[in-house]
């Protein structure tokens with residue numbers, strides 16, 4: 001039975017976030033400005049509709065906020081139109097399906113096992129239930145199989161293709177996908193599927209110039225705002241097409257959502273402003289440098305990483321192949337020494353999702369806390385040594401020592417700030 005008040009529990013979670021090494025690839029620490037907007041009085045306001053066309057009175061300032069957030073995100077990603085109302089990444093994706101295609105239509109999305117997201121066609125998601133999904137995957141080297149994608153497109157004639165992933169550590173060639181789609185159109189009387197990019201994981205890297213942009217190649221781009229973008233928990237949709245944004249706007253409201261979360265939209269706007277700074281560019285590049293150094297530390301010791309390394313903010317470490325423990329065991333044991341990450345299936349995983357052979361490791365959050373390559377190299381040493389101890393069943397007697405090592409590492413970076 002939980003006895004503490006909500007405030008006390010929030011404080012406990014705040015302390016956990018402060019005293020743990022946060023390696024979940026989709027998490028980050030937004031600025032105090034972003035947090036303040038999330039907790040602001042804007043949450044009091046109903047504003048169904050869009051700027052200038054609301055179903056409620058008193059929206060003068062709300063309109064200013066939403067219009068500014070749209071302008072800022074369009075400037076950041078160099079595109080023409082945006083909808084900043086989706087409550088999360090999954091809602092943004094759902095709105096795109098609803099806006100552009102019909103129930104039952106064929107859609108190609110990256111397989112969850114290869115690194116895709118649930119909303120790209122998994123059978124437990126609305127996407128896999130309401131649409132005819134043709135999954136595509138990665139080759140034996142762990143790289144997107146562009147040739148297989150092309151072949152499947154000609155075989156299945158999709159109405160929409162989705163490019164983007166939740167656990168894929170290599171640069172995504174958005175132009176190559178567009179070229180494949182254009183070539184297909186040439187042999188299909190100019191008809192082609194919509195090209196949707198879900199950049200949720202790499203959006204901050206794109207904003208900071210550390211990953212290529214899906215513009216001008218994609219028809220429509222979705223994202224979350226809480227991962228590498230370092231904003232509040234939320235979603236967004238971007239496009240260069242006026243026709244598409246009209247459909248998207250109707251699909252978001254009244255299609256799948258009611259009143260927008262204007263406190264979150266203000267926080268998104270602040271994050272877009274912050275992401276346009278030189279400081280954020282430096283951050284985005286540091287995230288990638290850190291991930292590369294971190295991955296290299298494991299590779300040097302013969303540990304296995306899917307695709308053999310990383311070009312972005314994360315990688316999937318095959319702990320089962322490397323030392324014979326499951327992703328679940330690694331997640332739980334590392335949590336006990338204040339290191340937070342998540343188990344993750346590897347391609348063609350022989351273990352079920354709740355066990356998994358791998359763990360997903362990301363650098364965005366600790367890079368926000370000022371960590372550099374050498375810090376991640378030290379952390380890799382701690383992780384490898386501790387997991388080997390766990391494999392030998394000697395974790396009980398060694399745990400305290402490893403907690404201290406992690407605490408010392410966190411404190412040493414803090415002291416340098």
Ligand SMILES: Cc1ncc(COP(=O)(O)O)c(C=O)c1O
Pocket residue numbers: 026087088089090091093117119164165166198199200201224234235
């Ligand atoms: C690629 C991708 N798209 C969409 C989502 C969904 O975002 P949310 O959890 O905000 O619904 C995620 C979340 O992990 C993701 O990785």
